[in-house]
Amino acid sequence: MVGFDTTILPGREGTVTEEVALDRVHDGAFTKCLTVNSNAKNKPSLQLCMKGFVKVPVAVSPGYPQMRRGSNGLYETDLTLSTDKPDLKVLEVFFTPGSGSSGQTPWQNTLPLHCEFKLTRPDSAGAGGIWAYRLAVSTRFEEKDSKTGEFVIKTNHPDAGEVKTTGNIEASASTDQKK
Amino acid sequence: MKKTVSTLLLLGSMFLVPAATKTGPLISADADEFDAGTIKKGTVSSAKHMFKIKNTGDSVLVIREARPG
Numbered sequence: 294m295v296g297f298d299t300t301i302l303p304g305r306e307g308t309v310t311e312e313v314a315l316d317r318v319h320d321g322a323f324t325k326c327l328t329v330n331s332n333a334k335n336k337p338s339l340q341l342c343m344k345g346f347v348k349v350p351v352a353v354s355p356g357y358p359q360m361r362r363g364s365n366g367l368y369e370t371d372l373t374l375s376t377d378k379p380d381l382k383v384l385e386v387f388f389t390p391g392s393g394s395s396g397q398t399p400w401q402n403t404l405p406l407h408c409e410f411k412l413t414r415p416d417s418a419g420a421g422g423i424w425a426y427r428l429a430v431s432t433r434f435e436e437k438d439s440k441t442g443e444f445v446i447k448t449n450h451p452d453a454g455e456v457k458t459t460g461n462i463e464a465s466a467s468t469d470q471k472k
Numbered sequence: 473m474k475k476t477v478s479t480l481l482l483l484g485s486m487f488l489v490p491a492a493t494k495t496g497p498l499i500s501a502d503a504d505e506f507d508a509g510t511i512k513k514g515t516v517s518s519a520k521h522m523f524k525i526k527n528t529g530d531s532v533l534v535i536r537e538a539r540p541g
Contacts, residue, residue, distance in 0.1 A: 294518075297538045301527040303497070309538050311506075312520040315513055329525070331535045333499035341501060341523050341538075345508030350515075452515045 295327060311343050320349050350453035351376045358444055358460035360432065368462055372428040374446070379424060382449040386410040386430055388462065390442040408432040439464040498529030
């Protein structure tokens with residue numbers, strides 16, 4: 294987003310405001326520039342840049358988690374949570390189905406799906422003091438169609454109380470193999 | 473007579489000199505680059521900065537657009 298004063302009298306000051314939305318910026322270093330076009334004789338086209346470094350308090354990988362049916366009949370996936378917090382705790386994990394599939398979604402199908410989870414802390418922090426926690430997630434899923442949605446992970450991190458990542462539950466086409 | 477002509481020339485040049493040094497609008501920014509530092513995602517949704525622009529010229533500066541890129 295950009296805002297600016299359109300006219301500035303001789304000898305006076307005005308402002309050009311640049312706003313960079315962080316959801317449009319990848320993690321790490323960024324540089325976003327503005328081109329200011331005016332009737333100035335010296336610089337009719339002036340470049341103004343904002344640079345910075347975006348740090349994610351709790352990063353989730355893989356970028357698009359997929360839950361698949363495991364041998365115990367539950368749907369499972371393994372996530373890695375990377376953070377500089379040495380005492381990270383996960384409070385709750387659920388999956389919110391989104392409107393990924395075509396057609397109308399019955400209201401029941403948009404209810405959040407509660408997930409069981411187990412967080413394992415690594416023995417030591419990695420490079421840059423980042424702890425790579427393993428988060429094993431599992432849930433009961435009875436439907437035939439796969440679902441796209443958002444995994445919501447609630448943590449005790451003061452800057453990342455709710456970590457979200459888009460993913461899906463890959464419905465198993467195989468029939469129930471219970472004895 | 474000669475003195476009158478040179479006086480007139482002098483007077484004329486006094487009017488001409490400011491016109492010759494007229495600069496038009498001139499733009500000057502306090503800084504071309506702003507370092508926002510490290511931003512924690514999740515705590516803020518955007519990074520914002522106000523650049524100060526000064527018109528150091530002698531006529532009105534008109535900013536037509538400020539676009540990303």
